[in-house]
Amino acid sequence: MSGSTSRRSYGVKGAPYGFLLPATVLFALFFALPIGYAVWLSFRKVRVSGLGLGSGARKEVWAGFENYTGAFRDSELLHGALRVLGYGCIVVPVMLGLALLFALMLDSEKARLAPFTRLAIFLPYAIPGVVAALLWGFLYLPDVSPFYFVLDKLGLPQPDLLDGGPLYLALSNIAVWGGTGFNMIVIYTSLRSIPAEVYEAAELDGATPLQVALRIKIPMVAPSLVLTFFFSIIATLQVFNEPTTLKPLTNSVNTTWSPLMKVYQDAFGRNDIYSAAAEATLIAVVTLLLSFGFLRAANRRNKQEATG
Amino acid sequence: MSTLAVRKAAPAAGTTPGTAQGPPLRRRIALIPTVTLLLGAVYTLLPVAWVVIASTKSGHELFSTFTFLPGTGFADNLKDLNAYRSGIYWEWMGNSALYAGLGALLSTAVSAFSGYALATYRFKGREAMFNVLLAGVLMPPVILAIPQYLLLAKADLTDSYLSVLLPQILSPYGVYLARIYASAAVPADVVEAGRMDGASEWRIFTRIALPMMIPGMVTVFLFQFVAIWNNFLLPFIMLSDDERFPLTLGLYTLLEQGANTPALYTLVITGAFLAVLPLIALFLVIQRFWSLDLLSGAVKS
Numbered sequence: 001m002s003g004s005t006s007r008r009s010y011g012v013k014g015a016p017y018g019f020l021l022p023a024t025v026l027f028a029l030f031f032a033l034p035i036g037y038a039v040w041l042s043f044r045k046v047r048v049s050g051l052g053l054g055s056g057a058r059k060e061v062w063a064g065f066e067n068y069t070g071a072f073r074d075s076e077l078l079h080g081a082l083r084v085l086g087y088g089c090i091v092v093p094v095m096l097g098l099a100l101l102f103a104l105m106l107d108s109e110k111a112r113l114a115p116f117t118r119l120a121i122f123l124p125y126a127i128p129g130v131v132a133a134l135l136w137g138f139l140y141l142p143d144v145s146p147f148y149f150v151l152d153k154l155g156l157p158q159p160d161l162l163d164g165g166p167l168y169l170a171l172s173n174i175a176v177w178g179g180t181g182f183n184m185i186v187i188y189t190s191l192r193s194i195p196a197e198v199y200e201a202a203e204l205d206g207a208t209p210l211q212v213a214l215r216i217k218i219p220m221v222a223p224s225l226v227l228t229f230f231f232s233i234i235a236t237l238q239v240f241n242e243p244t245t246l247k248p249l250t251n252s253v254n255t256t257w258s259p260l261m262k263v264y265q266d267a268f269g270r271n272d273i274y275s276a277a278a279e280a281t282l283i284a285v286v287t288l289l290l291s292f293g294f295l296r297a298a299n300r301r302n303k304q305e306a307t308g
Numbered sequence: 309m310s311t312l313a314v315r316k317a318a319p320a321a322g323t324t325p326g327t328a329q330g331p332p333l334r335r336r337i338a339l340i341p342t343v344t345l346l347l348g349a350v351y352t353l354l355p356v357a358w359v360v361i362a363s364t365k366s367g368h369e370l371f372s373t374f375t376f377l378p379g380t381g382f383a384d385n386l387k388d389l390n391a392y393r394s395g396i397y398w399e400w401m402g403n404s405a406l407y408a409g410l411g412a413l414l415s416t417a418v419s420a421f422s423g424y425a426l427a428t429y430r431f432k433g434r435e436a437m438f439n440v441l442l443a444g445v446l447m448p449p450v451i452l453a454i455p456q457y458l459l460l461a462k463a464d465l466t467d468s469y470l471s472v473l474l475p476q477i478l479s480p481y482g483v484y485l486a487r488i489y490a491s492a493a494v495p496a497d498v499v500e501a502g503r504m505d506g507a508s509e510w511r512i513f514t515r516i517a518l519p520m521m522i523p524g525m526v527t528v529f530l531f532q533f534v535a536i537w538n539n540f541l542l543p544f545i546m547l548s549d550d551e552r553f554p555l556t557l558g559l560y561t562l563l564e565q566g567a568n569t570p571a572l573y574t575l576v577i578t579g580a581f582l583a584v585l586p587l588i589a590l591f592l593v594i595q596r597f598w599s600l601d602l603l604s605g606a607v608k609s
Contacts, residue, residue: 012429015429016425016426016429019513020425020426020497022417022418023421026477027440027441027444027478029474031444031447031478034452034459035451038455056573070462075542078599099350105344110340111342114345114578117345119591120349120352123353123588126591128537128540128583131556131559132537134559134581135355135356135358135359138577143371146358146374159443220432238450241541244540244560245540245560248563248566260450264450273454277454277455280454280455281451282453285445
């Protein structure tokens, strides 16, 4: 990156690498190296000789796929995965359904107070997941909750929101509350980029707003729906903060409620970093496989649409 | 904005012949979007309203008065929070500001460099580098954080400010946004003209390209600021000394201790209320500089 004209061509050639140097170094140190280290650890284990006392008694040795077969047989991990699957089946459709609904309503010319409501619905994005879980956690507690107050006055049964089936709804609600606004903005942005001519034709045909929404708007924003769907699934698989925060308020959330909580518990609760590394690698591989499979399917669909 | 203006005008011309449905029904249909959005706003504002009101209640009022009835204990709650462990709450707030402010600043700089390079230069390995960086988005944070912790422990860096700051500087999403923004905002011929004038690549970037990228970089900064401010997992794993805790972790430990002692509830609630204030204020102030559209990678040229 020299200023002299004689070295300019060298400067131009080297410049992009110079600009990318900080990102590359950070990527190597805080992404590539930790991932490599986790994969390495997942194939290791500690062999304890004798009583496990003394400096040479605990030795790290090669474990092969032992940690992985252990992870596959681990019923806690499996149950965590099933819980998160159930949780995701509630969160993703409800959150994206609401996001799409609000985006369509914002996009209609008849909406009043749109700037206010848009900001209000987006607001939870600025609130940390821990604080969101904390606020809702209190709203779920019978002693302080307005919902229980209303149910009590009406003489209706008062379910325990932090146990059994309702716990899924309670946790899902926190995720829906926190994520709807962001997804709404993504969908709304792509709605606004639809060219005006598309609507003019529909209006000449006498289409109602509902028909315009169903036949034109939703198909045209399909790519951003696909994108939000994809990122929502990834985020759901990684749920950690909300159940961890609710844990002190209820006995129904255990330390291995979600797969990532299980990884954390194994690494720091049980001090078995080798099993934790294997489980973490397994989750990362599942995430990557899902992502690539999904992106390939989405690409194929796009190509079919382009040719068909 | 121009497309919006056109579309606003078009229906006005198009709907006049369609009055066949009759006015009352049409008026009722016209209310649907507003009512739906207001219901959404009520849903999202409900917990925020609750925490605002609950923070005014004394410990006794919290359990005895109606939830949405303001209490009389705000000043006392504030005093208790100040007194708790000789004001550690404000240290947490300061730590959060430090992690988020400095972290987001560094992150924006790295994103701007990388995004600019990826958008304006053609060089070997460009797409490969971009794709590898993007793959970082897909990595579950726990999966990175645990080996990051183990490696930083080897370097004797855990339980330090750096252990929370450093891993959050590179944001794949920030690089992605910066690339999209730079390719839309910095015309190739302007960069070329700079070269013709004999300016160095660094000078072209700082004097010509960077000013053009500012609006996009504000978005990247805010995005990272919110992401770091809201991060819980990384400090949860890295830190054990609560004097270095950010707010999220501090509030969590407070809740953990308070779960069995309802006397601490008011502290947690007041703390949560004060924790959301800075970000809401930031949102309201910076709203007009911040193009929300860019969050989704949309750029109008």
